[in-house]
Amino acid sequence: MSETLEQSFVKQLKENQNIVHKICRLYTTESDAHNDLFQEITIQLWKAFPKFRGESKFSTWAYRVALNTAITLYRKSTRSVNTVTYEAQQHFFVQDEYNHEEEERLKLMYQAVQQLNDIEKALVYMYLEDKDYAEIAETLGISEVNARVKMNRIKGKLIKILNP
Numbered sequence: 420m421s422e423t424l425e426q427s428f429v430k431q432l433k434e435n436q437n438i439v440h441k442i443c444r445l446y447t448t449e450s451d452a453h454n455d456l457f458q459e460i461t462i463q464l465w466k467a468f469p470k471f472r473g474e475s476k477f478s479t480w481a482y483r484v485a486l487n488t489a490i491t492l493y494r495k496s497t498r499s500v501n502t503v504t505y506e507a508q509q510h511f512f513v514q515d516e517y518n519h520e521e522e523e524r525l526k527l528m529y530q531a532v533q534q535l536n537d538i539e540k541a542l543v544y545m546y547l548e549d550k551d552y553a554e555i556a557e558t559l560g561i562s563e564v565n566a567r568v569k570m571n572r573i574k575g576k577l578i579k580i581l582n583p
Contacts, residue, residue, distance in 0.1 A: 428468045431477045432461065438478055439464075442485040445544055446493055446537075456489060463488045475557060482545070482558040490537045531580040539573050546570055 432439075439460050440453075447453045464484050471480055532543055538559070545555045552570075556563040 424469065428465060431481075432464065435478050435481050438481050439485050441544070441548075442482070442489050445540055446489040456492065459492060460485045460488045479554055479558055483560070486541045486558065490541070493537055527581060528577075531577050534580055535573065535576065539569070539576075542566065542569055543573060543577075 439457055442460065443453045443456045447456055464481060467484055471477070532540060535543065541559060542555060545558065550558070552563045552566045555570075556566040559566065561569070
């Protein structure tokens with residue numbers, strides 16, 4: 420492969436690596452598993468990069484590849500790959516910023532999201548990242564109407580989980 424292709428890939432990956440890290444956090448709970456998944460997603464992005472035609476934003480394409488890779492590995496694994504728990508993320512916040520009531524609500528929300536299937540988690544994740552339904556649909560390979568319907572069903576499911 421040409422040097423310019425490699426440079427372009429490295430530049431795009433650096434600019435969008437948070438997408439990959441967020442997907443890894445969504446599907447793993449420990450550092451080693453996170454690093455392994457990050458590496459696998461990076462390999463899959465690199466393999467697919469020559470076919471990237473630029474018809475969508477790189478970030479949208481990267482979401483799709485990362486989610487598909489994570490979901491495929493999740494389904495193939497014989498052991499359960501748990502999503503990250505709220506407690507594992509506490510180091511990202513400064514202690515002074517904590518509102519304990521809000522912390523408890525977020526903890527319950529994370530626990531509820533963990534009960535969703537892998538596609539539902541991906542949809543919720545993108546929704547919470549303020550992605551519009553068109554981008555969610557494109558990333559997940561479903562219609563925009565289907566994305567809206569699924570999200571409404573997921574909201575109902577989360578309400579039932581949080582209010583038994």
